[in-house]
Every structure is written in C-alpha cells, then in structure tokens.
Amino acid sequence: MPQSAEKVLDHSLLFREPEYKEMFAKKRADMENMPATEKVQETADWTKSWEYREKNFARESLSINPAKACQPLGAVFAAAGFEKTLSFVHGSQGCVAYYRSHLSRHFKEPCSAVSSSMTEDAAVFGGLNNMVEGLKNAYALYSPKMIAVSTTCMAEVIGDDLQSFIIGAKDKESVPQDFPVPYAHTPAFVGSHTTGYDNMLRGILEGFWANAEVTKNETINIVPGFDGFAVGNNRELKRILDLMGVEYTILSDVSDQFDTPSDGEFRMYDGGTTLEAAKNAVNAKATISLQQYCSTKTLQYAKSFDQETASFHYPMGVAATDEFLMKVSEITGKEIPEELRMERGRLVDAMADSQATLHGKTYAIYGDPDFVYAMARFVLEFGGEPRHCLATNGTKPWAKKMQALFDSSPFGAECKAYPGNDLWHMRSLLATEPTDFLIGNSHGKFLERDTGVPLIRLTFPIFDRHHHHRFPVWGYQGGLRVLVTLLDKAFDALDAAGLEPGGDISFDLTR
Numbered sequence: 001m002p003q004s005a006e007k008v009l010d011h012s013l014l015f016r017e018p019e020y021k022e023m024f025a026k027k028r029a030d031m032e033n034m035p036a037t038e039k040v041q042e043t044a045d046w047t048k049s050w051e052y053r054e055k056n057f058a059r060e061s062l063s064i065n066p067a068k069a070c071q072p073l074g075a076v077f078a079a080a081g082f083e084k085t086l087s088f089v090h091g092s093q094g095c096v097a098y099y100r101s102h103l104s105r106h107f108k109e110p111c112s113a114v115s116s117s118m119t120e121d122a123a124v125f126g127g128l129n130n131m132v133e134g135l136k137n138a139y140a141l142y143s144p145k146m147i148a149v150s151t152t153c154m155a156e157v158i159g160d161d162l163q164s165f166i167i168g169a170k171d172k173e174s175v176p177q178d179f180p181v182p183y184a185h186t187p188a189f190v191g192s193h194t195t196g197y198d199n200m201l202r203g204i205l206e207g208f209w210a211n212a213e214v215t216k217n218e219t220i221n222i223v224p225g226f227d228g229f230a231v232g233n234n235r236e237l238k239r240i241l242d243l244m245g246v247e248y249t250i251l252s253d254v255s256d257q258f259d260t261p262s263d264g265e266f267r268m269y270d271g272g273t274t275l276e277a278a279k280n281a282v283n284a285k286a287t288i289s290l291q292q293y294c295s296t297k298t299l300q301y302a303k304s305f306d307q308e309t310a311s312f313h314y315p316m317g318v319a320a321t322d323e324f325l326m327k328v329s330e331i332t333g334k335e336i337p338e339e340l341r342m343e344r345g346r347l348v349d350a351m352a353d354s355q356a357t358l359h360g361k362t363y364a365i366y367g368d369p370d371f372v373y374a375m376a377r378f379v380l381e382f383g384g385e386p387r388h389c390l391a392t393n394g395t396k397p398w399a400k401k402m403q404a405l406f407d408s409s410p411f412g413a414e415c416k417a418y419p420g421n422d423l424w425h426m427r428s429l430l431a432t433e434p435t436d437f438l439i440g441n442s443h444g445k446f447l448e449r450d451t452g453v454p455l456i457r458l459t460f461p462i463f464d465r466h467h468h469h470r471f472p473v474w475g476y477q478g479g480l481r482v483l484v485t486l487l488d489k490a491f492d493a494l495d496a497a498g499l500e501p502g503g504d505i506s507f508d509l510t511r
C-alpha cells in the first residue's frame, strides 16, 4: 500500500493509487451485483423525465434526502447560545454524536453536548436512572452554569417526563436545587431543527421568566433563530444595533461559542447570552424574531408578558433589511443613522452595477422556510427568477406566503413554492425544468453533479467549503456579500462556457 508514515496521502490521492483502483474494481465486479452499465444509464435517464417526475411527486410515504434535520439538533444549537450552558440530550448517544459532528463540521469548531446514553434497558424501564446519573456526571465533570435538557426519539417514544425526571434528579442531589436545568421535549418525528430551536429557547426562557416580577424597561430582545451564518450575522446584527444606539439582548447568541480563537486555551464555553441578561429579558418592551418560523412558541410566550412582538424572514437584501431597521426604529424611537443609509446606497449601487449579469437568471432555492423566503425575495429584487423554492420543513401557509411574494413581482410569474418536498423532488424539478443556478447547502453538490446546475452554498450545513459562516449575509453589508457570491458563480459559469469548443468568443476580461 502506498500509505506510510513518511508519505501520508489524503484520501483523494490515496484512493487513486493503482492498488486501491484494483480493489474497488474487484469489489464492484465480485460483490455489487450491478446490472449492465447501459441499463443503469437508461434507468438514471428515465428518472430525469417528466413521467418520473409525476410519479415522484405522487410519492406520499417516503422522504428521500429531506432538507432538514431533527428537533434536538436545533435545541442543542439554541442552548449553545447561552453563557456556560451544556446541552444534555436525554436519549441515545449516537444521536448526540450526530448533532455535535453536524455543528462542528459546519462551524469548524468543537461542539460540546452530552447524552444520557439510554440503551435497551432504559428503553424498556424508562430513563430516570440515566437522567439522575447523567446530570450528576455532567455537572461534576464540565462545570456548566446551566444544563439545557432536550430529548431524542427514543425518550419521546417511551414517554419519559422531563419535568418529573429533573425534579427527581435534583431530589437525589445530582445538581443543586437552585441550579438552572431548563428543558424542552423535542420529538424528532415531528417538526424539524427549527421547531427544536423554538422549543428549547422557550424552555430556557420559561426557566427564567416563570413567576418573574416584571418591571418594564426600554430594551428589546432579539431572537436570531437557527442560522448557519450566525457567527457573522449575529456580529453584524450587534454592529447595526450599536450604531442605532439601541439597548438589546440577543436571546441565544452563538457567535463566540462557534468561533473561538486558537491561542493555546481550550474554551469549552465562550460568550453567549449571560444568564443574568436572559433573566432580565422578561422586562423588555419587545421581542423581535429574525426568523418567524423558528420562533412561534417563543414569541407567544414573550407576548404573555405584555411584550410587543414582531417577526421577520431572515433580513437579507434591501427591502428585508429596510423593514427590520424601520421596525427597530419604530419600537425604540431611535433614528436609523446616516452610516446605515450609506451602506444601503452602496448595496443598491452594486446591484445596479451588476444588473446586466444577474437580470433574468433563474434559480432553484432550498432550505429552511425563512431562508428560502429571504433568498427568493432578494433574487426578485435584482431581477432574477426564483423558479423552484423548496422547504422540506415548509407548510402550506408558508407556500401561500411565497406565492404572495411571487405575485408581488413581474419576475415571479413562473415561480412556485414546494412545501414538504425533499431533495429527490428537487432533482426532478432540475432535470425537467433546469435553472441557471441552485442555491442551498453542501448536500446540493450531488444535485449539481447529477443535473449540471451550478450550486451556490448559502445555507446550513456547509461542510465542504470553509469559513463562509464567519461573514454576514444579513443587513446591507451582508446583502453585498450574497450579491458577490452569486456574481462569482455567474462569471465562473460564463468562463466555463468560454472554455467549451467555440466558446472563446466570450472568454473575455472585461465584464
């Protein structure tokens, strides 16, 4: 074998060595029992036909590559945004390994979370003992200031009651009686990571706010929602609010937790909303969510404390940012400063400079409902057509809202929203009605290879490209970054066409 301690090859080179090529060929010939190549190709081609598309969309009892994750992943993300908070997931260990690896592969940072390691016996007799022992160990080993408990499928299927388990564990002195252990039931077989985010955030707030005596003040709470670009976006959000002179509390701020520096010190916990701030947030005059579909229950809860509430769909692009800033200004009475007006003008200028490149381009977009709405809205702003908009965790009311968005623009005439559909549906859409570009996450690279539609990675999870999340996509500055990302892809596509035979007619330098 060519691998040795002196010459360590990455897999991409290693598996091209003759020994591996031979091994793969042998495996294929001896073990895979594949039909003839022509037959495979014929079937693959048929799955790109209109006939197959109709069958595919008639599918009811099976999801293939859903563009969503399960509830507890969102709960772990929400909990990571609070000061020295450890996520404790009641259920099986493998699930928690998945949340940790998913988040750390995206953010390129360690993600800490523990599980109660339920196995067969706990599945039969209930997981109380696991909770008692697990909380005790987590508290002793990792010195958190708060432990946020959520659940996996297993605990939910057998019906473990978190509230009574946590009371029981405290009675057995796993953690001190006054130690904060908020919880949320996060059954993974309903909803998605956005529901889990909402449930956990509400659970954490309930832990602090229930029975609180309220003394109203002038601060506002901001709920960012589940967001793969949270590191860049939350920092941009804080810059904008500081420029406006607004007093605010971000409820779940993961920007430091998922972006710790390399300076010789391991930070298991970093940054986040302080527990004191989370407690005081009950006194705020308003709670604003930047992602409506991530925060329904949280906003309802805030409303029950007589807080004004407002929600947006991921403030990306010109009009979406305008709306957000105007609402903040209206609630707080603070002016939108000249600096932000200038940033707005620069974004509009950049869009105008590049309109010839992007105008009329068609897009397929998938992701969470708020992101898809925002992306489609921004695309329409510069004259693009978001033809296929798909959200596996989108609902019929979401699709109606998307349709209203399409109807508001002449470029939306041929656009359609697909709620509850998956990436195998998207494959049929791209095969039968191709678009110029596909906007989504790393999972879209297989669609790109299969259908030839170039992929632009702009939403969670992004594993196979690095550090995008460090730059904002919210606000006018963020809009500029999104615009440049789309333009780069458009120019790459033009250059690629220029490399084809006879294409040198447009392989130019001046654009």
Ligand code: SF4
Residues within 6 Å of the ligand: 070, 071, 072, 094, 095, 098, 151, 152, 153, 154, 188, 189
């Ligand atoms: S869907 Fe259920 S089993 Fe799968 S990772 Fe999520 S909680 Fe675990």
